[in-house]
Each structure stands twice: as structure tokens, then as C-alpha cells.
Amino acid sequence: MAMEPSGRVMAWNPAMARLADAPADRAVGRCVTDLFTLTGEAGEVVDLAEMRSGIARLTTNSGRSLRVEVSCSAPAGGSLLTAVFIDRTAGRPLDHGRHLLLVSAQHELHAPLTMIHGHAQLLDAVVTEENAKKSLDAIHDAVEMMRRVIADLVVAVNADLPAAGAVPATELVDVPPLVRRTLQSVPPVAGRSLLSAPRSLLVRADPVRLRQCLLLVLGNVNKYAPEGKVSISVRTEGEHGVIVITDEGPGIPEDELDQVLKPYYRSAATRNLPGMGLGLHIAKTAITAMHGRIELASAPSGGLRVALHLPLAPPKEDHP
Incomplete structure (x- = not known):
């Protein structure tokens, strides 16, 4: 590919189109940062205009992540920067030290998670107060989510894939009760939320992944919109x-x-707050893996409107 110093793409060959999941007619004339994100080994965002050569992580707008070798050149007196990308994803052997660290972490985290789950089960048998029961439900859900994330991470690192993009096993999920239960896990948001939902609405989804997506969105609400009403x-x-x-x-x-759906991107309006710019990207990747989509829009109130779309259960599955 070739681009101007400003980042505007001027040339885009078929190989680059396949690599970045973007055809030439959609790429030429646009800023390169609108087409993909480059990050370094430490996760920092890389400016292609300042890079000469090296290994980086290229993440497409669809969430596909590739390990690439990048070589850039700018002819003396020329106005264009030429960049050559080589996909090194498939040929990269898994680093033994990294694998050992991951497996060790998986092993060491298993014990405390088992203890938390076991003690929560003991409390289930003696606790009768409704709010305490809800807190125990939240603990059980969190343990299950952590177990799934750890398992997916092991698979993802061994396959060199983004963990949130692991293909989930979908099942019949009743959305309203799942939303209510998830909302109770974020009390600061639950206390100022107005929920409008039918008694039942069945979709095909991974319930743990869907809860993860909801918690990421509700966590953002708690962080970036700590005041005001929340409509769900x-x-x-x-x-x-x-x-x-x-x-x-x-x-x-x-x-x-x-842009905020891309990894590590943070809006100028919120960069003064702590965060890595990964939450919405992880949510998008997980929703996409469940054959759904996430849409962002400005709300009439001036806030943010996040819509999670998931395929409805076929009619024959309406009554399991």
C-alpha cells in the first residue's frame, strides 16, 4: 500500500485488500487508521507513518487479528510512504515460556475460583434474605465467567487468535431474565435504571458471553456516565x-x-479517565462470534445509545 504523510491511502493492492478485509474501492482515499489498527508487542498503538520496519499486530475492523511484518520506505523527495505487510501469523511457533506462564496461571487460578464457588454454595444453603441471594448469584456468575475466559484464553493463545473471538456454543437464551440478573451485578447502574422488556424473548446465544458483553457496556455506563438515568x-x-x-x-x-469499537482506541472526551480502550472491542468481537452485531449512536439526551442485536430463536425452538 502507499499513503500520504497525513495517512490518506493512495494505493491498495489485492493482497492488502485480503489482509485488511477491505477492498480497494473502500480503502483508497480514506485514512489508514479507519481501515485497521496497528499495535506493538507491548500493546501500544503504532503510527505507520513513523514506523520503518518490525513486527506488529494488525487488527481489522471486523475484529480479525494478524501478526504482521511491516517494512516502510519513503523515497527521498517523494510525497508517498510505501508499506509492505507480510502475514506472519500462521508461521509463528508458540513461545514455550509464554505457554508455560499461561498454563501455570490457569492452574493457580483454578484453586481460588473453586474455593470461592464452594463457599458460595455453602452460603446458598443458609442464606434466605433476598438481596443476599442476589449477591450470591452474582458471585456464581462471576466465577463461571472467569472460568470461561481462562479456558478461552488458553485456546486462543495456542491458536494465536483473539480470545473473545473464540466460536461460542450457542443455546436458547431468554433475554429479559438474563438482563435483569446481569443488571443486579452492577448496583450503581441498577439503582438508576428503567428496564422495559417483555416477559420472554428467546434468542440463540452463549449466555456467558452475552452477560460478559452486557457487563462491559454497563461498566462503561458506570464509569463514563456516573449520573443520570439509564434506559434499558x-x-x-x-x-x-x-x-x-x-x-x-x-x-x-x-x-x-x-473508532471506539477498535482495540485501544479511546475517545478524546474520556482519555482523562483510566482505561485501555478494549471494552467495546471485546463486546463487538463476542457479539459478532454469536452472529449478532453491536451498534452505537448518539442519544437524544446527548449520551450514548448501545444496541446489541442477536438472532431470534427459530419458531420450532420457542418452547424447549
């Missing part, structure tokens, strides 16, 4: 069940709504 609705749109979460926070500028 569950409804049917065509062939999808949709969960819409709307807050009254500062929102995200229109020209950044697509």
Missing part, C-alpha cells in the same frame, strides 16, 4: 432480539462512534 429496553426487530442501553453521559462524537 429489550425488544424484537425483524429477525433479531435487541437490547438497547441508553445513558445520559457525555456521549461520543459522531465521527468517533466507529
Whole structure:
């Protein structure tokens, strides 16, 4: 590919189109940062205009992540920067030290998770107060999520794939009760939320992954919109069940709504707050793996509107 110093793409060959999941007619004329994200070995965002050669991680807008070798050149007196990308993903052997560290972490985390789960089960038998029961449910759910994340991470690192993109085993999920239960896990948001949902709405999804997505979105609401009402609705749109979460926070500028779904991207309006810019990207990757999609829009209140779309259960599955 070739680009101007400003980052505007001027040439884009078929191999680059396949690598970045973007055809030439969609790439030429656009800024390179709109097409993919480059990160270094430590996870830092890499500016292609300042890079000469090295290994980096290229993440496409669809969430596909590749390990690439990059070589850049700028002819003397020339106005274009030429960059050559070589996909090194398939040929990279797994580093033994990294594998050992991951397996050791998996082993060491298993014991405390088992203890937490076991003690929560003991409390289940003696606790009768409703709010305490809800807290125990949240503990059980968190343990299950951590176990799944650890297992997916092991598979992902061995296959050199993004963990959140591991293909989930979907099942019939009733969305309204799952949303209610997840909301109770974030008390600061639950206390100011208005939920509108039918008694039942069945979709095909991975319930643990869906809860993870909801917690990521609700966590962002808690961090970036700590005041104001939160509106949550569950409804049917065509062939999808949709969960819409709307807050009254500062929102995200229109020209950044697509950008914040990329890894490590943080809106200028929130860069003063702690965070890595990964939450919405992880949510997008997980929802996409369940054959759904995530949509961001500005809310009439000035806040952010997040919509999670998931395929409805086929009619024959409505009554398991």
C-alpha cells in the first residue's frame, strides 16, 4: 500500500485488500487508521507513518487479528510512504515460556475460583434474605465467567487468535431474565435504571458471553456516565432480539462512534479517565462470534445509545 504523510491511502493492492478485509474501492482515499489498527508487542498503538520496519499486530475492523511484518520506505523527495505487510501469523511457533506462564496461571487460578464457588454454595444453603441471594448469584456468575475466559484464553493463545473471538456454543437464551440478573451485578447502574422488556424473548446465544458483553457496556455506563438515568429496553426487530442501553453521559462524537469499537482506541472526551480502550472491542468481537452485531449512536439526551442485536430463536425452538 502507499499513503500520504497525513495517512490518506493512495494505493491498495489485492493482497492488502485480503489482509485488511477491505477492498480497494473502500480503502483508497480514506485514512489508514479507519481501515485497521496497528499495535506493538507491548500493546501500544503504532503510527505507520513513523514506523520503518518490525513486527506488529494488525487488527481489522471486523475484529480479525494478524501478526504482521511491516517494512516502510519513503523515497527521498517523494510525497508517498510505501508499506509492505507480510502475514506472519500462521508461521509463528508458540513461545514455550509464554505457554508455560499461561498454563501455570490457569492452574493457580483454578484453586481460588473453586474455593470461592464452594463457599458460595455453602452460603446458598443458609442464606434466605433476598438481596443476599442476589449477591450470591452474582458471585456464581462471576466465577463461571472467569472460568470461561481462562479456558478461552488458553485456546486462543495456542491458536494465536483473539480470545473473545473464540466460536461460542450457542443455546436458547431468554433475554429479559438474563438482563435483569446481569443488571443486579452492577448496583450503581441498577439503582438508576428503567428496564422495559417483555416477559420472554428467546434468542440463540452463549449466555456467558452475552452477560460478559452486557457487563462491559454497563461498566462503561458506570464509569463514563456516573449520573443520570439509564434506559434499558429489550425488544424484537425483524429477525433479531435487541437490547438497547441508553445513558445520559457525555456521549461520543459522531465521527468517533466507529473508532471506539477498535482495540485501544479511546475517545478524546474520556482519555482523562483510566482505561485501555478494549471494552467495546471485546463486546463487538463476542457479539459478532454469536452472529449478532453491536451498534452505537448518539442519544437524544446527548449520551450514548448501545444496541446489541442477536438472532431470534427459530419458531420450532420457542418452547424447549
